Amino acid sequence: MLTKEEWMEEVKAILANEYHHRHPFQIQLQEGKLNKAQIQAWALNRYFYQSHIPVKDAIIISRLSDPQLRVQWRKRLEHHDGTDNSVGGVQNWLNLTRALGFPDEYVTSGIGVLPATRFSVQAYVQFCKEKSVLEAVASSLTEIGARSLIETRTAGMLEHYDFIDKKSLQYFFERLKQNDGKSTGVMEYLVKTVKTPQQVTQVLDSVVFKCQVLWAQSDALYSAYVNPGILPYGAYDPIVQLGSAYKLADGIVLEKDACRIQGPEKAFSLNPTAFQFINSLSHRKPLECLIAESIAEHPQQSSQVQQDLMKLCRDLLEKGIIAPCN
Amino acid sequence: MLTKEEWMEEVKAILANEYHHRHPFQIQLQEGKLNKAQIQAWALNRYFYQSHIPVKDAIIISRLSDPQLRVQWRKRLEHHDGTDNSVGGVQNWLNLTRALGFPDEYVTSGIGVLPATRFSVQAYVQFCKEKSVLEAVASSLTEIGARSLIETRTAGMLEHYDFIDKKSLQYFFERLKQNDGKSTGVMEYLVKTVKTPQQVTQVLDSVVFKCQVLWAQSDALYSAYVNPGILPYGAYDPIVQLGSAYKLADGIVLEKDACRIQGPEKAFSLNPTAFQFINSLSHRKPLECLIAESIAEHPQQSSQVQQDLMKLCRDLLEKGIIAPCN
Structure with missing residues (x-):
C-alpha cells in the first residue's frame, strides 16, 4: 500500500x-x-x-x-x-x-x-x-x-x-x-x-x-x-521530602508521659503511630530512614507503612506541628 | 472480621x-x-x-x-x-x-x-x-x-x-x-x-x-x-456546536469555479472536502445534518467523517473563514 x-x-x-x-x-x-x-x-x-x-x-x-x-x-x-x-x-x-x-x-x-x-x-x-x-x-x-x-x-x-x-x-x-x-x-x-x-x-x-x-x-x-495544582489524594506531595529530616516546630513540646503534644495555645493527643513518629524525630534522621525503620518492624506491609507515614508527615507539616530541619 | x-x-x-x-x-x-x-x-x-x-x-x-x-x-x-x-x-x-x-x-x-x-x-x-x-x-x-x-x-x-x-x-x-x-x-x-x-x-x-x-x-x-483549559487533540471542542448552522464570514466569498475562497486580503485554495463542506453551508443546515449527509455518502467511515468534518469546521472557525449563523 x-x-x-x-x-x-x-x-x-x-x-x-x-x-x-x-x-x-x-x-x-x-x-x-x-x-x-x-x-x-x-x-x-x-x-x-x-x-x-x-x-x-x-x-x-x-x-x-x-x-x-x-x-x-x-x-x-x-x-x-x-x-x-x-x-x-x-x-x-x-x-x-x-x-x-x-x-x-x-x-x-x-x-x-x-x-x-x-x-x-x-x-x-x-x-x-x-x-x-x-x-x-x-x-x-x-x-x-x-x-x-x-x-x-x-x-x-x-x-x-x-x-x-x-x-x-x-x-x-x-x-x-x-x-x-x-x-x-x-x-x-x-x-x-x-x-x-x-x-x-x-x-x-x-x-x-x-x-x-x-x-x-x-x-x-x-x-x-x-496548574490548577489539584493534587489527587495519595499522589506524591512535594511538601513531604523523603531526603529531609523534620523536627518539632518552634513552640511545640512533646509530652511523652501523656502521649500528647502541647502547642502555645492547645494540646493534641496522639495515636500510637503519631507518637512513635514524633518521638523518633529527635534523632534528626531523614524521613526515608524513619520509614525504613518502620518497615523493618512491619515487613509485610511495607507500602502501607510508607504511605501512612508520608501522609502523617504531611498532616503534621500542614498543621504546623513539625517543620523541616533547615 | x-x-x-x-x-x-x-x-x-x-x-x-x-x-x-x-x-x-x-x-x-x-x-x-x-x-x-x-x-x-x-x-x-x-x-x-x-x-x-x-x-x-x-x-x-x-x-x-x-x-x-x-x-x-x-x-x-x-x-x-x-x-x-x-x-x-x-x-x-x-x-x-x-x-x-x-x-x-x-x-x-x-x-x-x-x-x-x-x-x-x-x-x-x-x-x-x-x-x-x-x-x-x-x-x-x-x-x-x-x-x-x-x-x-x-x-x-x-x-x-x-x-x-x-x-x-x-x-x-x-x-x-x-x-x-x-x-x-x-x-x-x-x-x-x-x-x-x-x-x-x-x-x-x-x-x-x-x-x-x-x-x-x-x-x-x-x-x-x-483550568488550564488544555484541550487534548480530538477531544470535544465547544467551539464547534453540532446543533448550530454556520455561514461564510463577512467579507469571505466562495469562488466555485476556482475551488477557492477569497478574503478581503488573500485567497485560499480548498481541497475537495473543504470545498464541498463550504459549498453546503449555503443551505444553512445545522452541522449535524451536514455530517449525516456526508456519512450517508461514506457509510463505512462514519466516525472518521464525523471527526474530520468537526475538525475542519473548527479550523475554519479559528481562521475566521466561517461563523455561526445569527
Whole structure:
C-alpha cells in the first residue's frame, strides 16, 4: 500500500499535531520554567511508564510468530532491561530520580504515582495485548518523534537546572544511541504487512492512540503540579521530602508521659503511630530512614507503612506541628 | 472480621476524603459556576463512563458462582440497561445530553471523549476482570457516597442552569430510587466473605481505587475545559456546536469555479472536502445534518467523517473563514 517514505510522512503528520512535544508541561520542562518539585513529579511518574515499556514489548514478542521479528524486537527488551554488558533504560532512569532526591525503593514501589499515569500506562499495555499485532507494533512509532524531543529536552534541562547533570540524564543519552528516529524495523514490517486501506487506518489510529497515552500523562502532571495544582489524594506531595529530616516546630513540646503534644495555645493527643513518629524525630534522621525503620518492624506491609507515614508527615507539616530541619 | 456498621464506618472514612464530591469540578457544577459548554463536556464524558457500568456488572455476574448473588447483581444490569417496563440509566443519560444539544449518535459514538476518561473507565472494567471477585464487588461501594452527591447536584443544577430541567436529570432521580446509600447486598456479602485482615485491606483498597477512577475523570474535565483549559487533540471542542448552522464570514466569498475562497486580503485554495463542506453551508443546515449527509455518502467511515468534518469546521472557525449563523 504505502512505501517507507509515505509511511514516514503520514506518521510525522500525526506527530506534528498530537505528540507530547507540544504539551505545555514538556515545553516548560525544557525551557527551565518548572521547579524541582515539578520535575520530581515528572521523573517519578515517568518511571512508572518507563518500567512498563519492557512489559509491553514482551507482550508484543509473545504475539509475533516470525522468529526473526522476535529477535529484532528483543533488542527493545535489551535496551530497557539491560544485558551483561550494558545497563538498561529502567535502571538508568533511576539516576534521574536519585539526583532528584528519591530513594530507589520509593520510586520502584509505585507509591505516589498519579492514578491517571497508571490508567494511561495500563491502557497502553492492554492495547498491546488486545489489539491486532499490527496495531501493537505500530503504536511504537511515536519513537520517531522522540529523538528531537530528547535532544531539546536534555539540552534545556542541562542549561536551566543546577540539580541536573549529564549522569542524571544518562537514560536519554542512551536512547539517542538506540533510536535513530527512523523506526526502520517497524517501517519494513508495515511495508510488508499492510495490504488494505483498513490496515492503513489501523496503523495510523495506533499512532494517535499512543500520542493520547503520552499526552494524558503530561496533562495529569500539569493539572496536579503546575496548574490548577489539584493534587489527587495519595499522589506524591512535594511538601513531604523523603531526603529531609523534620523536627518539632518552634513552640511545640512533646509530652511523652501523656502521649500528647502541647502547642502555645492547645494540646493534641496522639495515636500510637503519631507518637512513635514524633518521638523518633529527635534523632534528626531523614524521613526515608524513619520509614525504613518502620518497615523493618512491619515487613509485610511495607507500602502501607510508607504511605501512612508520608501522609502523617504531611498532616503534621500542614498543621504546623513539625517543620523541616533547615 | 467486621460488622456491617464497622464496614460502613471504614468506607465512609475513605469517601469523606477521596470521593469526587470534593473535586472542584463537581463543586462548581452544583454551584452554578460552570458554563453550558463545560457541562456538555461533563455529560458527554460521563456517558462513556455510564455506558460501561453494565459492562463491568456483567463481568462481575460472570464471576459469581452463587446463583443467588448473580440474581441480586442482575438488578444492576436492569437499572442501567432497562427492562420491559422501565427505561435504563444509560438511555436516561441521553435525556441530559439531548437537552445540552448533542445528537444521540455523537454521544454514543464515543467521539470527542477525553482519552483520560477512556483510560480510567477501561481501568475500572479491567479491575473487575482481573482482581479477585471480592475486590470487584467491593469497588461498587462508592455508591454509598453517590446518594447525597446526587441530591446536592440535582438541586444545584435545577436552580442555576436554565437549560437544565427535571426531565434532563431523569437519570439521577431514578438512581435515587435504586440506591438507598446503604449498599445492603454488598455489605452482607462482605460480612459473610471477609475472613482475614488482608481481605479487609483488599476491600478498602478497592474503594480507594474506585475513588481514583472517578477523581481522574473530574481532573481530566477540569484540566481540559476549566483550568488550564488544555484541550487534548480530538477531544470535544465547544467551539464547534453540532446543533448550530454556520455561514461564510463577512467579507469571505466562495469562488466555485476556482475551488477557492477569497478574503478581503488573500485567497485560499480548498481541497475537495473543504470545498464541498463550504459549498453546503449555503443551505444553512445545522452541522449535524451536514455530517449525516456526508456519512450517508461514506457509510463505512462514519466516525472518521464525523471527526474530520468537526475538525475542519473548527479550523475554519479559528481562521475566521466561517461563523455561526445569527
